[in-house]
Amino acid sequence: MTERLLDVHDLRVLYRERGRRRGLAKPAVDGVTLHLSRGETLGLLGESGSGKSTIGNAILGLVHPTAGRILFHGEDITQAPPARRRQLAQHIQVVFQDPYGSLNPSRTIGQTLTEPLHVTRRLARSEAAARVTDTLTRVGLTGDAADRYPGAFSGGQRQRIAIARALILEPDLIVCDEPTSALDLSVQAHILNLLLELQQTLGIAYLFISHDLDVIRHMSHRAAVLRRGALVEEGPIDQITDYPANPYTRALLAAA
Structure with missing residues (x-):
């Protein structure tokens, strides 16, 4: 039996609106329940504003749920304090959408990749450097990329660095939050296939967020369809894409 990695139970996130309606609570996520097993990819599919990224951010601790629970390896991390969140960073990571804004332009790639090894693992300099070289190679770059700055790389290369x-x-x-939507079409397939190869080699689980049905179909074992913060359909990817039960899912398929 595959080990259950993540359980999200009845997750709710409310945002306070601004402007003339300031103070009114708007549900960004409205009672969503999901699960994810080790080595599996769950695709979150929906239009802009459907709550996909908010769910990812709640799992990462970047937004605070209003209600519900998030369990990781059976531990309730819904309201984990900052110290515990720093520890969880060893086990839960993220690749954001923008490869240009996610890297500090004033730090070399080596400095960016080495910092968490020093802070979290307290590795010696030589051991950390070896880990950086190995990881850069794993994502399709050469070890000397560690000595260069983000400005020396293309968008696709920067996203490989973000994956590293x-x-x-x-x-x-x-958590992969639209990791290819800012890239040229010619580059997108390379990044998606890299993520698949890494999963097969390392056994990583992905929560894959996208508005692109073809991307979700290519990447996911299962998919969850969201609309206005609510879960409308969830199941194996073939069931969702070939035999959708919900009219909204059928509309997304027709639009694709």
Whole structure:
């Protein structure tokens, strides 16, 4: 039986609206229940504003749930304090959408990748450097990339570096928040296939967030369809894409 890695129970996130309606609570996520097993990819599919990224951010601790529970390896991390969140960074990582804004332009790639190894693992300099070289090679770059700055790389190469940063602490789960939507079409397939290869080699689980049905179909074992913060359909990817039960899912398929 595959080990259950993540359980999200009745998750609710409310945002306070601004402007003339300031103070009114708007549900960004409205009672969503999901699960994810080790080595599996769960795709979150929906239009902009459907709550996909908010769910990912709640799992990462970047937003605070209003209600519900998030369990990781059976531990309730819903309201984990900052110290515990720093520890969880060894096990839960993220790849964001923008490869240009996610890397500090004033730090070399080596400095960016080495920092979590020093802070979290307290590795010696030589051991950390070897880990950085190995990880850069794993994502399709050469070791000398560590000595260069982000401005020396293309968008696709920067996203490979962002993936390397997510991998460096050997996590169990990576939240992929639209990781290819800012890239040229010619580059997207290379990044998606890299993520698949890494999963097969390392056994990583992905929570894969996208508005692109074809991407979700290519990447996911199961998919969850969201609309206006609510879960409308969830199941194996073939069932969702070939035999959708919900009219909203059928509309997304027709639009694709």
